[in-house]
Amino acid sequence: MASVRLQGMTKWYGDQPVLQDIELEIADGEFVVLVGPSGCGKSTLLRILAGLEDADAGLVEIGGQPCNGVEPARRGIAMVFQNYALYPHMTVAGNMGFALRLAGVPRAEIAQRVKRAAAALQIGHLLARRPAELSGGQRQRVAIGRAIVRQPEVFLFDEPLSNLDTALRGQTRVELARLHRELGATMLYVTHDQVEAMTLGQKIVVLNGGRVEQAGTPLELYERPVNRFVAGFLGAQRMNFLPGMLAGEEGATTHVRLPGGAVVQVAADATRAAPGAPVSLGIRPEHLRLAADARTVDGGATVAATVSLVEYLGEASIVHVQVDGVPEMLALKCRAGAGWPEPGARVALDFDPAHGHLFDAEGLALPRVLPDGGAGAPGVQ
Numbered sequence: 319m320a321s322v323r324l325q326g327m328t329k330w331y332g333d334q335p336v337l338q339d340i341e342l343e344i345a346d347g348e349f350v351v352l353v354g355p356s357g358c359g360k361s362t363l364l365r366i367l368a369g370l371e372d373a374d375a376g377l378v379e380i381g382g383q384p385c386n387g388v389e390p391a392r393r394g395i396a397m398v399f400q401n402y403a404l405y406p407h408m409t410v411a412g413n414m415g416f417a418l419r420l421a422g423v424p425r426a427e428i429a430q431r432v433k434r435a436a437a438a439l440q441i442g443h444l445l446a447r448r449p450a451e452l453s454g455g456q457r458q459r460v461a462i463g464r465a466i467v468r469q470p471e472v473f474l475f476d477e478p479l480s481n482l483d484t485a486l487r488g489q490t491r492v493e494l495a496r497l498h499r500e501l502g503a504t505m506l507y508v509t510h511d512q513v514e515a516m517t518l519g520q521k522i523v524v525l526n527g528g529r530v531e532q533a534g535t536p537l538e539l540y541e542r543p544v545n546r547f548v549a550g551f552l553g554a555q556r557m558n559f560l561p562g563m564l565a566g567e568e569g570a571t572t573h574v575r576l577p578g579g580a581v582v583q584v585a586a587d588a589t590r591a592a593p594g595a596p597v598s599l600g601i602r603p604e605h606l607r608l609a610a611d612a613r614t615v616d617g618g619a620t621v622a623a624t625v626s627l628v629e630y631l632g633e634a635s636i637v638h639v640q641v642d643g644v645p646e647m648l649a650l651k652c653r654a655g656a657g658w659p660e661p662g663a664r665v666a667l668d669f670d671p672a673h674g675h676l677f678d679a680e681g682l683a684l685p686r687v688l689p690d691g692g693a694g695a696p697g698v699q
């Protein structure tokens with residue numbers, strides 16, 4: 319297996335910059351997930367690594383060797399796409415071994431490699447079938463098997479599970495994680511699925527407009543997003559943002575005045591911002607609570623809101639509320655059994671100061687002050 323390094327990688331389509339000065343290091347055997355909004359350049363990055371496109375500037379290294387200009391077949395890379403085109407007239411074994419046959423690998427070795435990959439993917443009993451006789455999930459595993467038998471240095475996955483239904487997706491995701499452990503392979507994986515990103519990635523890279531916004535472990539990105547974009551992008555439910563104004567400090571706690579006049583406390587270090595400066599307060603739906611004492615709603619120091627909509631999800635409900643003086647709706651997640659209010663009800667909102675995120679007017683995060691250092695780092699961010 320091999321490490322991957324991109325240095326200053328830049329790509330233009332006509333006069334449109336698609337990737338700008340990308341710096342990325344993937345360690346040997348690491349599983350890196352690439353996320354970002356549609357059109358931010360994820361597939362282009364994979365295609366450049368695979369040698370299907372050329373970068374306009376920058377260095378691409380695989381296994382410590384520069385590979386700009388090296389043809390795709392000589393890069394030791396296998397790519398698995400969302401639309402896995404299997405040859406319909408060939409069996410599963412034929413499909414999996416096809417590239418090896420073309421490369422002149424002896425028959426006995428092909429059979430052995432196909433058998434081993436099929437066992438790892440639990441499709442050993444399907445080797446004699448044709449693609450039309452397989453389910454979508456099985457076909458996708460054949461496509462992954464076709465990549466495995468080539469024994470690549472690096473696997474590139476471009477939304478490989480997005481055509482599968484939820485159950486199959488979950489199952490195949492678990493299999494991919496297991497496969498990664500077994501093969502110890504270097505993997506770069508593009509997805510739009512938050513659960514895949516958080517569970518598969520040892521490192522997540524967030525791309526936006528062709529630039530890397532942040533790269534780090536799932537926990538680092540969740541606990542310490544460097545800016546509003548990353549904070550709002552990652553997480554099963556989008557982070558809520560409330561406009562506010564810095565209203566003083568007390569030790570490691572910053573006071574923020576919200577529209578409607580309520581002052582809330584956030585465990586953040588706002589020393590680099592001036593008092594009175596505009597900020598946005600970010601709170602994830604899973605950290606926003608209905609205050610226990612709803613009697614203080616009007617006239618109290620709590621954040622008053624009106625319930626607009628309740629979405630029942632089974633194990634929890636998402637309650638959408640409108641905070642007085644804030645046009646955007648906020649979402650909060652209520653566990654089943656906790657009880658949730660009806661649309662139209664007046665409620666008070668509450669959150670633990672340690673779960674608040676503050677962003678300055680430019681959208682940059684103010685350092686969080688977490689008692690245990692959060693994300694494994696001591697003290698302030």
Ligand SMILES: Nc1ncnc2c1ncn2[C@@H]1O[C@H](COP(=O)(O)OP(=O)(O)OP(=O)(O)O)[C@@H](O)[C@H]1O
Nearest residue numbers: 331332336354355356357358359360361362363510
């Ligand atoms: N061959 C091409 N010629 C011109 N522009 C292109 C070409 N391929 C991609 N683009 C543009 O480059 C940008 C990045 O595309 P890319 O496919 O890498 O995005 P992506 O992040 O993978 O998007 P998605 O999540 O929708 O798959 C887009 O604006 C796209 O329109």
